[in-house]
Amino acid sequence: MDTSRAFRAFFHSAPGLTHLNNAGLSPINIEAEAIVRYWVQRYRAEGMFCNDAYLEGVDQARVQLAKFLDADPGSLAFFQSTANAISQIAFQLQLKAGQEVLMWDQEYGSNLYPWQEACKRSGATLVLAESADEMATPVEKLLKYVTDQTRVIAISWVQFQTGAITDLKALAEFARKRGIWTVIDAFQGIGVLPFSFRELGVDAVVGGAHKWMTSPVGVGYLCIKQDRVREFLPHNVGAYTFGTCEDPTDLTCTPKHDALRFEAGSKQVLEIIALGASAALIERCGIRSIQKTALDLSQDLAEGLRSLGYHVTASNGRKQTSPIVNFSPTEKSPLASHDEVVKTLVAHRVSYARRGPGIRLAPHAHNETADIQRVLKVLGHS
Numbered sequence: 001m002d003t004s005r006a007f008r009a010f011f012h013s014a015p016g017l018t019h020l021n022n023a024g025l026s027p028i029n030i031e032a033e034a035i036v037r038y039w040v041q042r043y044r045a046e047g048m049f050c051n052d053a054y055l056e057g058v059d060q061a062r063v064q065l066a067k068f069l070d071a072d073p074g075s076l077a078f079f080q081s082t083a084n085a086i087s088q089i090a091f092q093l094q095l096k097a098g099q100e101v102l103m104w105d106q107e108y109g110s111n112l113y114p115w116q117e118a119c120k121r122s123g124a125t126l127v128l129a130e131s132a133d134e135m136a137t138p139v140e141k142l143l144k145y146v147t148d149q150t151r152v153i154a155i156s157w158v159q160f161q162t163g164a165i166t167d168l169k170a171l172a173e174f175a176r177k178r179g180i181w182t183v184i185d186a187f188q189g190i191g192v193l194p195f196s197f198r199e200l201g202v203d204a205v206v207g208g209a210h211k212w213m214t215s216p217v218g219v220g221y222l223c224i225k226q227d228r229v230r231e232f233l234p235h236n237v238g239a240y241t242f243g244t245c246e247d248p249t250d251l252t253c254t255p256k257h258d259a260l261r262f263e264a265g266s267k268q269v270l271e272i273i274a275l276g277a278s279a280a281l282i283e284r285c286g287i288r289s290i291q292k293t294a295l296d297l298s299q300d301l302a303e304g305l306r307s308l309g310y311h312v313t314a315s316n317g318r319k320q321t322s323p324i325v326n327f328s329p330t331e332k333s334p335l336a337s338h339d340e341v342v343k344t345l346v347a348h349r350v351s352y353a354r355r356g357p358g359i360r361l362a363p364h365a366h367n368e369t370a371d372i373q374r375v376l377k378v379l380g381h382s
């Protein structure tokens with residue numbers, strides 16, 4: 001069995017549903033489900049007697065996710081959401097009046113708003129680079145906005161509306177030479193596109209669980225270079241900033257030296273352990289094979305939509321390099337308006353999102369050709 005078919009075997013969806021909003025909320029894999037059930041049962045049966053075991057479970061999840069991201073476990077901090085992880089950096093970097101934070105003009109709110117607010121509070125300037133045609137996000141265009149005042153470049157790797165990709169390697173090389181911070185929201189890429197924190201060389205990456213990682217909602221993470229960890233203070237502070245719940249309080253203690261200093265207190269153990277298991281599953285099934293399946297399906301979907309007369313936004317060109325497909329009706333398409341498309345998708349129980357210029361569909365490797373054929377069939381009828 002090829003590895004992506006092996007991945008599909010870990011999804012047991014309810015009949016009649018077509019899951020094409022994986023860039024929003026994917027169904028979770030059955031290993032994640034099983035490990036959540038396992039820990040719920042242990043909590044019920046054992047209470048405090050499983051305290052050490054669940055803490056070890058969190059440590060193991062950190063190791064699993066760090067391995068998957070190609071980073072050190074000490075570089076990784078868990079948060080409740082991506083917004084929380086970004087806020088940790090945005091509000092603690094001590095931005096100063098006159099400095100600039102550079103972002104694309106199409107960032108998701110959980111990335112945009114923490115930086116916007118941090119700029120407002122500090123007097124720094126938020127600079128929004130204008131996207132290129134078809135909402136493309138070429139790194140060369142972004143870098144034209146860099147000035148001597150640029151302190152941070154904070155962009156998404158893969159944009160949430162149309163899947164536009166920015167070349168992070170080129171960005172990191174440019175920024176490193178100038179001492180500019182690179183903080184990347186990679187939620188829309190990690191889990192379906194190969195990723196190596198070590199190789200990329202950006203300063204920090206944030207992500208979450210419930211999209212391409214196919215894990216339960218409720219956990220975000222920050223992965224940060226070790227030499228950047230101590231350049232700013234923890235945003236939230238509690239017992240775990242310094243030690244564990246076992247330690248006596250001590251007014252002279254200092255924060256941990258690694259990224260764990262950013263985790264203030266008790267964590268979402270179930271979601272974190274599930275995320276570790278999901279990372280291990282994706283690694284076992286093979287990220288390259290998962291990528292190929294998802295991109296092949298999205299290519300078939302994009303081409304099928306174009307041949308039906310819909311416009312597909314080609315942010316990365318006509319060859320799909322992210323699985324996100326964003327399309328709109330035209331005068332040639334069987335369905336004439338966005339509302340009609342939405343009504344049709346809802347009637348046929350196809351999950352979707354309305355984003356930016358059109359309707360977003362986003363196949364993952366747990367989808368199959370039959371899903372794409374089904375959606376093309378329903379969108380092909382006037």
Ligand SMILES: Cc1ncc(COP(=O)(O)O)c(C=O)c1O
Nearest residue numbers: 081082083108110156160187208
């Ligand atoms: C690029 C991007 N970042 C972050 C998120 C999620 O942010 P949060 O975890 O704060 O809800 C999303 C999607 O919902 C997203 O598309």
